[in-house]
């Protein structure tokens with residue numbers, strides 16, 4: 576071996592039937608379905624079924640899947656206690672990293688990596704993460720948690736548990752589409768983490784907890800929160816361009832731009848941009864025009880650096896218009912992506928080989944252990 580590939584760029588590490596990306600053309604598909612089609616026609620529940628089971632569900636399969644998800648939403652026992660105990664001090668992603676781990680304690684399938692057990696655990700994780708996020712948020716705000724309603728859709732249930740009020744149809748659909756867009760994304764850092772952990776034949780909860788740790792970083796899922804912080808930190812919305820140029824001149828990274836694989840606009844960002852544009856049109860004007868500011872940032876960054884928005888850029892303003900607190904943005908990424916992680920764990924366990932690459936040794940040459948005074 577003569578060299579190491581920094582960041583494993585361009586290295587193919589697995590065969591997968593889940594997600595395909597054409598980074599030059601900006602095309603993304605889940606099991607052959609284009610992301611634009613899924614965002615237009617599917618629900619998050621259908622996309623979750625597609626990723627986990629391999630095909631889109633029939634009406635009966637979807638109803639059964641949605642019922643199973645609804646039933647699994649409740650969080651009790653240690654995981655609920657953990658949330659209550661740490662809500663005040665733990666940051667949102669610290670809470671998830673800890674509380675998701677606690678959901679395995681009473682999981683009846685925790686000791687099995689069989690395909691059936693993994694499918695059941697995937698549903699429980701998918702169902703419970705929104706409940707953990709909302710319980711945490713309400714405890715932190717000094718409010719009583721809202722129990723999940725098994726009859727509601729994934730998006731309606733999530734937003735109702737968060738705010739205590741049922742969302743209007745438009746808000747629920749917008750949120751649902753945002754969740755669809757984040758559901759899987761090939762061999763990103765957190766998915767790779769999940770597959771590495773699964774390849775040791777560790778269990779799904781361990782893989783998901785590791786993936787949460789990887790997603791937390793600002794170069795990955797943590798970017799959506801940082802995008803909103805950037806927007807909020809711009810004092811004078813009329814001088815957006817100057818602000819961004821100054822940051823670029825200081826070699827700052829503008830969060831929400833650039834991608835390892837896409838060399839053009841991320842198709843998820845295209846869809847989120849239109850969602851944010853529509854929500855901005857409905858805004859009451861009590862806050863800055865986040866969408867207009869975002870578009871102006873996009874123009875500067877694309878012109879000056881040739882970089883395009885990624886999924887995190889317009890998801891920030893979309894979530895803000897939906898009334899979601901900024902500190903929770905990255906936990907929404909977890910809530911959606913857990914289905915991708917789970918589907919990858921299932922693939923890995925189905926045809927496993929330990930993932931154990933090598934490193935190129937660049938330390939000192941072989942040398943003698945030094946003689947020490949008095950040492951024998």
Ligand SMILES: CC(C)(COP(=O)(O)OP(=O)(O)OC[C@H]1O[C@@H](n2cnc3c(N)ncnc32)[C@H](O)[C@@H]1OP(=O)(O)O)[C@@H](O)C(=O)NCCC(=O)NCCS
Nearest residue numbers: 793794795798827828829830831832833834835885886887
């Ligand atoms: C996503 C990301 C980590 C991909 O990075 P990568 O493929 O490893 O590319 P590099 O970090 O090597 O960057 C290549 C060049 O583009 C620049 N660049 C990349 N993203 C940039 C950004 N968001 N703002 C400013 N400059 C950026 C780098 O500074 C580097 O410039 P240089 O060659 O002059 O040093 C990177 O684009 C980034 O940090 N983006 C911001 C964080 C983000 O939005 N993450 C979410 C990804 S979905």
